[in-house]
Structure formats: C-alpha cells, structure tokens
Amino acid sequence: MRDQFQSPIVLLGARLLSPYIMVFGWYVIIHGHYSPGGGFQGGALLAASLLLIRVAGGSKLAELQIQEFATTPLAVIGVVIYFATGLVAMAAGGYFLDYEALPIPGVEPDWLRYIGILIIEVGIGLAVMAILVMIYDNMVRGEDYA
C-alpha cells in the first residue's frame, strides 16, 4: 500500500502548481474590493493549494507546509480577527462592526470602512482555509498512504 500511489510526476506537478494557486488565492482575497472575489473564494483557493500537496505527497510531506495541529488555532484566529474588529469598533464608540469608529488616526471615515472590509476579508480567508484543511486531515487520519 505504501508505494502504490506514489508517483514523482504527480508530485512534481502538484509542487509546481501549489505556490501559484496560493498566490492567486491571496490575490482574490486582497483584490476583492475591485473584482469578483473575497474571503470565501480566496480561502477556498488557499485550501486547494494546501490540499493539492496533501493529496499528492501524503501527510509527511505536508507537514513541511502547514502542520496538522496548526489548523484549529488558525481557524480560531480567523474568527477572532472578524469578531475583534467589530468589538474594537464598539469599544471605540461606534456600533458593532461599524468600521467608521476604528481607532486608526489620520484616516477619513470612508477609507476606514475600506480598511475594515479588508481586515475582515483576511479573517474570513484564514478561517475558510484552515477549516477546509482541517476537515481533510480529520477524514484521512490513519488511512494516509505516505
């Protein structure tokens, strides 16, 4: 079972594609203000780049990229980024998730909303990426071939 699926061609193709998919995922997240995209779509692309290495190379190789115990804290960090943005805005005198009240000095209110949307999109992307990888890791646990 061990050597049955290992193919250097598949592994090389996955290694070639994975960084570009990851860069494109970050592009979709960050450029979501100007083009179709956003946190959910970009997070799915980031998870695709990580899962490609996991499927092609097995869990031993994937540990070099992102380790299994790190996925749950990353998901929590993604949710906490979103919630903390709303909470900081509320503590600074606005409503919950009212980005106008974010305490960043020297920025106009409309550009504060721009920055607030960017922060929460990054949080959504992190959480979606970590959770998709976490689901895969939990499903293949103990039945990995490499």
Added chain:
Amino acid sequence: MKALKILILVLFAGILIYASSDLPFRGDPDNLMHAEESITGTTVKGNYFIQNAYRDTRTPNMVTVVLGDYRSIDTFGEQVVIYTAGLITLLVLRRSRRRGK
C-alpha cells in the same frame, strides 16, 4: 421510455429558453430593480446601496460592500457556521487515541 425521457428534457429546456428570453438585460439602468420607485409606488430599498456604496466605502465592488459592510453581521454568522462545521468534523471523525489502544 427512453424517448419519453428525452422528450421531457427537451420540453423543459424549451420552456427555460423561452422564459429566459423575457429576462431584463444585465446592467440596464432602466431595469425595475434599479428604479427608485417600484411598480406599486413604494421606494426600493436596494437603491440606497447602488447610490451610496462607493461614497461610503471607496470600494468599487458593490457586492463586497454589501457583504462586508452593510450586511457584515450576516457574514460573521456565515463564518461561524463554517467554523462550527469544522468543529463537528473534529468531534465526529477524529478517533480518540485511548480507544485505539
């Protein structure tokens, strides 16, 4: 029987194509959903987002503004739903080490 299936499929495709010919053109400013007043005379709520999305947030993508700013609590709920789904897989699929030994 197979001919009947194909006939039903073609019939439904014809109905859908006929119905799609009556849809409004995409991006036409005269569309009903872009109007300030609906047919019944009430104001259209989505009109506010079309007129003020760029002025409020300096973001050209209106969908991102609605998703991340005007409806941000809804998006937060979506994220919590995905997070809960991940935690459920953690509970259901992860084998405990004590049982394995």
